[in-house]
Amino acid sequence: MKKQDFVVRFAGEGGQGVVTSAEGLAQAMAQSGYHVQTFSTFPSQIRGGPTWTQTRISTKEVLSSGDDLDVLVAFNQYAYDNHKDDVAADGVIVYNSGEFEIDESANTLAMDFDELAKQTGNNRAANFVVMGALANLVDLPINILEEFNKQRYTRGRDSDQQIIDSNNMALSLGSAEAQKSGFNLGELADPIKPEGEQVLLNGNIAFSMGAAHAGLDAFIGYPISPATPILLWMEQNLIGEGKFVHQSSSEIESITSIVGAGFAGKKAMTSTAGPGFTLMGEGIGLAWMAEIPLVVIDVQRGGPSTGLPTKTEQSDLLTALYPGHGDMKMPVIAPGTVEECFVAGVKSVNWAERYQGPVVVLSEHALSERRQNIPRPDLASLSEENRKVYEGSNGYLRYDGWELSPMPIPGGPGSYVANGSEHDAMGDTTHLPARHIQMTERRFSKLKLLNDGTFESENESSGIALVPWGGSKGPAFDAFNALKEEGVDLAWYYTMYIHPMPEEMLSALKEKELVIVPELNYMGQFASVLRGDGVNAIPITQYTGLPFKVRDLVANVKELMNVAVKDGATV
Amino acid sequence: MTLKNPEYDFKWCPGCGDFGVRRAIEGALTEFTTQNEKPIENTVVVAGIGCSGNMVHMLEKQQPFGIHGIHGRSLPISMGIKMGNPDLNVVVVAGDGDFLGIGMEHIAPQALRNLNVTVVVMDNGVYGLTKGQSSPTTELGVVTSSTPYGKVESSLNPLRTYLTVGVSYIASAMSSKVKDMSQLISDAMDHPGFSIVHVQSPCTEYNNTYDALRGNEKKGIKAIAYEIPEGHDPSDIEAAQELLNADGIPLGLVYKDVSRPTFDQKIHDTIGVKEMKSIESLLDGLTI
Numbered sequence: 001m002k003k004q005d006f007v008v009r010f011a012g013e014g015g016q017g018v019v020t021s022a023e024g025l026a027q028a029m030a031q032s033g034y035h036v037q038t039f040s041t042f043p044s045q046i047r048g049g050p051t052w053t054q055t056r057i058s059t060k061e062v063l064s065s066g067d068d069l070d071v072l073v074a075f076n077q078y079a080y081d082n083h084k085d086d087v088a089a090d091g092v093i094v095y096n097s098g099e100f101e102i103d104e105s106a107n108t109l110a111m112d113f114d115e116l117a118k119q120t121g122n123n124r125a126a127n128f129v130v131m132g133a134l135a136n137l138v139d140l141p142i143n144i145l146e147e148f149n150k151q152r153y154t155r156g157r158d159s160d161q162q163i164i165d166s167n168n169m170a171l172s173l174g175s176a177e178a179q180k181s182g183f184n185l186g187e188l189a190d191p192i193k194p195e196g197e198q199v200l201l202n203g204n205i206a207f208s209m210g211a212a213h214a215g216l217d218a219f220i221g222y223p224i225s226p227a228t229p230i231l232l233w234m235e236q237n238l239i240g241e242g243k244f245v246h247q248s249s250s251e252i253e254s255i256t257s258i259v260g261a262g263f264a265g266k267k268a269m270t271s272t273a274g275p276g277f278t279l280m281g282e283g284i285g286l287a288w289m290a291e292i293p294l295v296v297i298d299v300q301r302g303g304p305s306t307g308l309p310t311k312t313e314q315s316d317l318l319t320a321l322y323p324g325h326g327d328m329k330m331p332v333i334a335p336g337t338v339e340e341c342f343v344a345g346v347k348s349v350n351w352a353e354r355y356q357g358p359v360v361v362l363s364e365h366a367l368s369e370r371r372q373n374i375p376r377p378d379l380a381s382l383s384e385e386n387r388k389v390y391e392g393s394n395g396y397l398r399y400d401g402w403e404l405s406p407m408p409i410p411g412g413p414g415s416y417v418a419n420g421s422e423h424d425a426m427g428d429t430t431h432l433p434a435r436h437i438q439m440t441e442r443r444f445s446k447l448k449l450l451n452d453g454t455f456e457s458e459n460e461s462s463g464i465a466l467v468p469w470g471g472s473k474g475p476a477f478d479a480f481n482a483l484k485e486e487g488v489d490l491a492w493y494y495t496m497y498i499h500p501m502p503e504e505m506l507s508a509l510k511e512k513e514l515v516i517v518p519e520l521n522y523m524g525q526f527a528s529v530l531r532g533d534g535v536n537a538i539p540i541t542q543y544t545g546l547p548f549k550v551r552d553l554v555a556n557v558k559e560l561m562n563v564a565v566k567d568g569a570t571v
Numbered sequence: 572m573t574l575k576n577p578e579y580d581f582k583w584c585p586g587c588g589d590f591g592v593r594r595a596i597e598g599a600l601t602e603f604t605t606q607n608e609k610p611i612e613n614t615v616v617v618a619g620i621g622c623s624g625n626m627v628h629m630l631e632k633q634q635p636f637g638i639h640g641i642h643g644r645s646l647p648i649s650m651g652i653k654m655g656n657p658d659l660n661v662v663v664v665a666g667d668g669d670f671l672g673i674g675m676e677h678i679a680p681q682a683l684r685n686l687n688v689t690v691v692v693m694d695n696g697v698y699g700l701t702k703g704q705s706s707p708t709t710e711l712g713v714v715t716s717s718t719p720y721g722k723v724e725s726s727l728n729p730l731r732t733y734l735t736v737g738v739s740y741i742a743s744a745m746s747s748k749v750k751d752m753s754q755l756i757s758d759a760m761d762h763p764g765f766s767i768v769h770v771q772s773p774c775t776e777y778n779n780t781y782d783a784l785r786g787n788e789k790k791g792i793k794a795i796a797y798e799i800p801e802g803h804d805p806s807d808i809e810a811a812q813e814l815l816n817a818d819g820i821p822l823g824l825v826y827k828d829v830s831r832p833t834f835d836q837k838i839h840d841t842i843g844v845k846e847m848k849s850i851e852s853l854l855d856g857l858t859i
Contacts, residue, residue, distance in 0.1 A: 027859070030859045031859050197858060198858070198859050199854055199857040199858050199859065200857055200859045201857050205857075209850055209853060209854070212847075212850060213850045217655070218651070218654065218655055220651070237847065237848065237853065238847065239842040239843075239845040239846070239847050240842070240843065240845055240846055240847035241839075241843050241844075242843070243842060243843070243847065244654040244655065244838060245842065246654070246838070248647070248680075249676070249677070249680040250676065252644065252647070252676075253647040253650075253677060253680065256640065256641070256644040256647040256648045256651070257647040257648065257650045257651035257654075258651055259638075259640065259648055259651060260617075260638070260647070260648040260649060260650060260651020260652040260653075260654075260655065261651035261652070261654065261655035262651070262655075263638055263648075263651070263652060263655075264615075264651065264652045264655030264656045264659065265655065265656065266651075266655040266656075268651065268655070282641050283641065283644065285641075286640055286641050290638070290640075373859060376854055376858065377854065379850060379851060394612070394634075408636070410612065410613070410615045410636040410652065410656065410659055411612060411613050411656060411658060411659060412612060413612060414612075415611065415612045415634045415635055415636045415637070416636065416637070417627055417628060417636075417637035417638065417639055418636075418637070418638040418639070419638075419639040420639060420640050420641050421639060424576070424578040424579070426576070427637070427639075428576055428578065428579040428628045429579060429581060429625070429628060429639070430578040430579060430580070431580065432578060435578070
């Protein structure tokens, strides 16, 4: 049987072309009809430092970045030392012999990347030397890469042809080196072209486009890894009459200025990561209290404090739900795939408008930096919503009653005071117990308007369920499928609507004897939230700064199931 | 709020300078709505936390929109409102603790942007609402509840700070001179850019500076506040610097620069004139 799946990791120093090699390969393979996913991790510095990017190429949809490497491309000694153990038993290590030397072992292929590039007359062709070698290792027709080269470098410049020719020569040189070595990983099966149009993008961009599609008017953000690309996308694209995008002077300025924009009738948003999210707590509370629509996306990284700025973790769930003091609980949407990031962009803006309050989106580093082919979003099926606006005459009681009421917009009728202090119906500050009761219940009552969250489920009859959240969805679903193939009787439930969670899903989980929650944090945050809701949930935790490996999840799920069955659970 | 709202139980102390500021703001708003033929709903009053922040509820005449936010953040809130709808007349009301203590970090960025809002600062040199702690403008050595052995920090000169960070309209007023103050607030609302009317608004309970500001012949106290001489040219930054480097508190228009574009104008000229691509066409660019 031909090879269905090909996993390559490029590792080296920032600036050596690690990321461009991986993304170039992904782009080339996606263009020829394969499914691809890249995963990057790099240090928090401008140049240099250990960087690696993994590209997974498959004939089927890619859900996780791949446990074992078919090929490690090591650009330097450090990369070789730190990644060689992740290479599969029958895998190959291609290393840059111009940069460092190693004792030849059975599965290493020495190539002087830079010297070979020089031979083409283009010192920057090293990426193509590597890609040529990779193509040879899996008997990939070289014309796929040649076609990518032609498309990528036809830019209407005089030097285009020269670059294209040298890159093609680099492909041949690399391929010849691999051929000489005698290594072969087996032929990669022909692609099964996905049905429908595909787009290639990462989670941050997908989310930004979704939000813009929902009619976002104002975006104010402060640079922070790994959320900065959202700010940059907005600065570039959210333009035109009536739009306002700006880089603020702090996360406190970001959140409070979008409170102002939301109050003024605009669809407003900010993006941040853990440290900035913490600073926003008080401002989010103001939006909850004064009933002002806005969206905050927290692209999680490792925490606490400055933590691991460029690594992945899912440890902001509790703070996302409860970002500030007092009685409040945020609506939280945590997309698990690039495709879901787009939907979360639309949905978060719509939810904020619909219930007139703040909505939190939890993304994560691994998702934000993951480039993946996804079906082109069907915009017609994702329509935008607008808040109910007050259109009567003056003298309106904006906060009257126990449920959502239309919102006056400055410049229009119904002037009132949007108040972060407890207030009466017209918005004036009050301390009366009856008002605090009414307004607290009013604010919580609006959450029931957000009852349109959807969920996925499989094999619902099993007494034990696997329930990941966020970006752990992919590896968890791979693990679920692997267990299913082994005949393990396990249920699957997943939603990106963490709060409010689809009622039908929550009641199903309450009936389970055991719910297993894989999540990238120490405390088992989602499991503890589910336990609070009356679900017997146990977490599988990992806090390495990296995503789950499917193999580890399979082993851990089995172990937890065995214990549960011994304790009398009926599967 | 309306004149009689039994649920609203906040009160300023008798003699509080903020009463005068209220009358001045009400006067300026009336003039603004009449002159510009814009309804009062076109004005938003943004308040922070402190005695001064209650201004937004205390206005008794026509009711503008209001937002009573969190401590120290009235400026960025006002930015979101003004940039969300540049057509609105946005007035920030803040105290010295709110604006110059916790909120200090927001002044320079708005000055650099020349955000077109008007700020009325009620400076009483003390944290009144929390009952008498020292503020940035409390004088060195003064005993307050939080400086029982005397304040050890220097006091801030707000007017000099505004001029240094590039505020394009700076006026100084005294709460007991309502007419002058109202005129300055009106003028500030008309100013195309970031305007601050800094008002000496004494706290009779914790820092009664009426005598010091206005002088008291009987007690032999000389006034530290004085009217800016007629010959002062507010468009001359060096003259303004000279004025502020001298002793005492000058009252009147200190500085006014109308040469800089406003933030909303700049945003309009840079991104407002561009055309946003449709999401469909952006997706076309990512198609494989």
